[in-house]
Amino acid sequence: MGITAGEMAQLEDLTRMKRAYRRGDYLYRSGAPLQSLYAIRTGFIKTQVLHEDGREQVTGFQMAGEIIGMDAISNDTHTCNAVALEDSEVCELPFGKLEELGRKLPTLQRHLHKIMSREIVRDHGIMLLLGSMRAEERLAAFLLNLSQRFAARGYSPSAFQLRMTRQEIGNYLGMKLETVSRTLSQFQEAGLISVRNKAVEILDAKNLRAFFGYSASSL
Amino acid sequence: MGITAGEMAQLEDLTRMKRAYRRGDYLYRSGAPLQSLYAIRTGFIKTQVLHEDGREQVTGFQMAGEIIGMDAISNDTHTCNAVALEDSEVCELPFGKLEELGRKLPTLQRHLHKIMSREIVRDHGIMLLLGSMRAEERLAAFLLNLSQRFAARGYSPSAFQLRMTRQEIGNYLGMKLETVSRTLSQFQEAGLISVRNKAVEILDAKNLRAFFGYSASSL
DNA sequence: CGGGGACTTGATACTGTTCAATTTCCGTGG
DNA sequence: CCACGGAAATTGAACAGTATCAAGTCCCCG
Numbered sequence: 001m002g003i004t005a006g007e008m009a010q011l012e013d014l015t016r017m018k019r020a021y022r023r024g025d026y027l028y029r030s031g032a033p034l035q036s037l038y039a040i041r042t043g044f045i046k047t048q049v050l051h052e053d054g055r056e057q058v059t060g061f062q063m064a065g066e067i068i069g070m071d072a073i074s075n076d077t078h079t080c081n082a083v084a085l086e087d088s089e090v091c092e093l094p095f096g097k098l099e100e101l102g103r104k105l106p107t108l109q110r111h112l113h114k115i116m117s118r119e120i121v122r123d124h125g126i127m128l129l130l131g132s133m134r135a136e137e138r139l140a141a142f143l144l145n146l147s148q149r150f151a152a153r154g155y156s157p158s159a160f161q162l163r164m165t166r167q168e169i170g171n172y173l174g175m176k177l178e179t180v181s182r183t184l185s186q187f188q189e190a191g192l193i194s195v196r197n198k199a200v201e202i203l204d205a206k207n208l209r210a211f212f213g214y215s216a217s218s219l
Numbered sequence: 220m221g222i223t224a225g226e227m228a229q230l231e232d233l234t235r236m237k238r239a240y241r242r243g244d245y246l247y248r249s250g251a252p253l254q255s256l257y258a259i260r261t262g263f264i265k266t267q268v269l270h271e272d273g274r275e276q277v278t279g280f281q282m283a284g285e286i287i288g289m290d291a292i293s294n295d296t297h298t299c300n301a302v303a304l305e306d307s308e309v310c311e312l313p314f315g316k317l318e319e320l321g322r323k324l325p326t327l328q329r330h331l332h333k334i335m336s337r338e339i340v341r342d343h344g345i346m347l348l349l350g351s352m353r354a355e356e357r358l359a360a361f362l363l364n365l366s367q368r369f370a371a372r373g374y375s376p377s378a379f380q381l382r383m384t385r386q387e388i389g390n391y392l393g394m395k396l397e398t399v400s401r402t403l404s405q406f407q408e409a410g411l412i413s414v415r416n417k418a419v420e421i422l423d424a425k426n427l428r429a430f431f432g433y434s435a436s437s438l
Numbered sequence: 439c440g441g442g443g444a445c446t447t448g449a450t451a452c453t454g455t456t457c458a459a460t461t462t463c464c465g466t467g468g
Numbered sequence: 469c470c471a472c473g474g475a476a477a478t479t480g481a482a483c484a485g486t487a488t489c490a491a492g493t494c495c496c497c498g
Contacts, residue, residue, distance in 0.1 A: 049343045057347035071343065073336035080343060099329065103322045110318065116335040117292035123342035124268045124290065124299060128276035130349035131393035135486070166445065174350035176487055181446055197445075197495070354454065385477065398454060400478055416463070416477075445494070455484070463476070468469100 014101070015039070017092050027068070027082035027090060034072035036092040040064055043088020044163040047071075048171075049080045058172035060122070061085070061146075061164060064153055067093075070116050085163040130174045138173040139183045140211035143193065147202055158205070162198040233320070234258070236311045246287070246301035246309060253291035255311040259283055262307020263382040266290075267390075268299045277391035279341070280304070280365075280383060283372055286312075289335050304382040349393045357392040358402045359430035362412065366421055377424070381417040 018041060021027060027038050030050055038045075045062045059080060062068050072078040073095065102109035129138050151157035162169070166177040166184075173180070187193045192208045194201040202208060237260060240246060246257050249269055257264075264281045278299060281287050291297040292314065321328035348357050370376035381388070385396040385403075392399070406412045411427045413420040421427060 049347050051347055051351070055347070055351045057343070057350045059343045059346055070336055071340050073332050074340050079340050099325070099332070103325065103328065106318070106322065109322065109328075112332075113292050113318070113335070116332070116339065117289055119339050120335065120342065121290050121293050121298050123339065123346065124276070124278045126346055127278055127342065127349060128268050128270055128274070130346060131276045131390070132270075132274045165443095171350070177445080178447085178488085179486060181444095182486095185446075384475090395455060396477080397456085397479085400476095401454090404478075440498095442497090443495090446492085448490085448492105449488100450490105451486105451488070453484105453486085456482085458480085458482105459478105460480105461476100461478075463474105465474095466472085468471085 014093050014097060015091050018089055019092060021084040021088045021090060023084055023086050025084045027084065028072075028078045029081050030078055032072075032078045034069075034076045034078065034095055036094050037067050037069040037098065038082065039067050039091040039093055041089040041091060043090070044085040045082055045088060045090075046085050046164060046168060047080045047082045056171065058168055059126075061168075061172065063149060067115050069095075070119055085168075135173075135175050135179050135183055136186070137211050138175065139169075139180065139187070140192075140208045142169065142173055143187075143200065143202060144205065144209060147205070157202070159199075159201045162200055233312050233316060234310050237308055238311060240303040240307045240309060242303055242305050244303045246303065247291075247297045248300050249297055251291075251297045253288075253295045253297065253314055255313050256286050256288040256317065257301065258286050258310040258312055260308040260310060262309070263304040264301055264307060264309075265304050265383060265387060266299045266301045275390065277387055278345075280387075280391065282368060286334050288314075289338055304387075354392075354394050354398050354402055355405070356430050357394065358388075358399065358406070359411075359427045361388065361392055362406075362419065362421060363424065363428060366424065376421070378418075378420045381419055 021043070027045065040062055042064055045068065046058055047060045047062065047068055048056050048058045050056050060068075068082055069078070071080055098108075098112060102112055129141055133141065146160065146162075147157040150160050164172075166180045170177045170180040184193070184195045187208070188195050190207075192202075192204045194203060240262070246264065259281055261283055264287065265277055266279045266281065266287055267275050267277045269275050279287075281301075287301055288297070290299050317327075317331060321331055348360055352360065365379065365381075366376040369379050383391075385399045389396045389399040403412070403414045406427070407414050409426075411421075411423045413422060
């Protein structure tokens with residue numbers, strides 16, 4: 001690929017600036033100028049857009065290995081908030097350097113493009129979910145998506161802790177917290193899952209999956 | 220910016236491959252390999268994602284000056300369909316060349332990044348709309364967004380033709396075609412708009428805007 | 439260990455869907 | 469160019485899915 005030692009060093013430099021955030025801390029806020037993209041190392045982050053009238057929409061829950069902040073490239077200004085849902089470690093990737101280095105390293109360039117594209121595809125999946133699924137289906141999709149992402153990181157796909165409140169889940173999925181709670185209880189009664197507060201166990205992934213047609217791949 | 224004559228020529232080459240599509244033609248289909256991005260010159264395109272169970276979701280209506288196809292970068296495969304809603308002219312921009320040229324022309328590179336980011340921001344706006352607005356608000360937002368985009372292209376912001384059916388509008392906005400129809404009639408009775416089939420006139424943008432808090436900027 | 443937020447559950451209200459019946463529009467073929 | 473036929477749109481009535489309001493419990497943070 002023609003990566004020189006100097007370039008390699010630059011790339012390493014990019015990932016060295018790790019920073020710790022406490023639960024509730026903001027990585028960035030809507031309106032802040034674009035400085036960096038943020039690569040999550042550990043922890044859990046939520047992103048949310050705000051509406052002038054006070055409404056807000058959670059646009060995603062991000063975990064280790066995921067990169068956020070790309071909304072800011074469009075106008076050199078962040079258009080959403082990013083908040084730590086638990087204590088987290090995050091790498092700041094100065095976007096200017098990323099672009100510059102991308103010009104020298106086609107692999108890096110391509111990688112950046114794929115990451116942005118993946119976000120677009122994910123968003124389309126959520127539009128499908130919000131636009132055409134019922135509450136049960138949305139929640140089933142949500143749980144299976146979490147399950148899959150935990151599995152991909154070496155954690156149990158069947159037992160995990162929710163890092164967000166019912167309110168935040170509901171906001172993300174376009175439903176009220178009471179509906180989230182009721183639907184979780186309903187899944188539990190049906191023997192599909194077991195819930196106790198934030199501890200969730202998926203008992204019957206197959207039938208849970210049946211709730212919304214098929215795979216939870218693109219959330 | 221240090222653009223050489225040769226590079227300039229390459230850039231021009233990119234935009235030369237214009238192609239005509241008839242109403243109903245597909246620019247690309249879900250599953251097709253990534254070849255190009257598509258810059259719309261004239262006409263109207265809709266993009267839609269498909270779900271295994273047959274459900275589909277319109278993810279956008281695109282018009283002159285807008286670029287689509289970025290969903291395909293993630294996996295080198297398109298994840299949605301793009302269909303011409305009327306006869307249209309579209310430039311194909313071979314993505315490989317775009318990336319290559321981006322390495323030489325920082326301005327082009329930055330431009331591509333902004334376009335992808337803009338799509339992400341737009342999608343977040345739609346998530347907000349789908350997740351937290353009522354039918355009236357969604358439709359008002361939709362009409363004002365169209366109005367604004369027509370205005371930006373030198374057309375009347377107050378009188379225009381819808382290029383899509385009630386079904387397609389409803390699918391995009393997460394509601395049924397009957398609800399779209401009813402809500403349009405309701406807006407008309409309230410003196411906010413005038414509708415006759417696909418011909419829409421916005422009579423009272425101010426009060427229409429009041430329906431959903433504020434600006435239609437990010438749709 | 440105290441208190442406030444998070445969660446659960448029930449009863450009721452309401453928005454939007456579904457089903458159905460017409461009407462209108464528009465593209466196609468004669 | 470007109471007539472035809474199927475698609476698109478409108479409108480009504482009954483129904484379903486969620487939201488809303490409310491009360492009470494549980495958890496966990498400081």
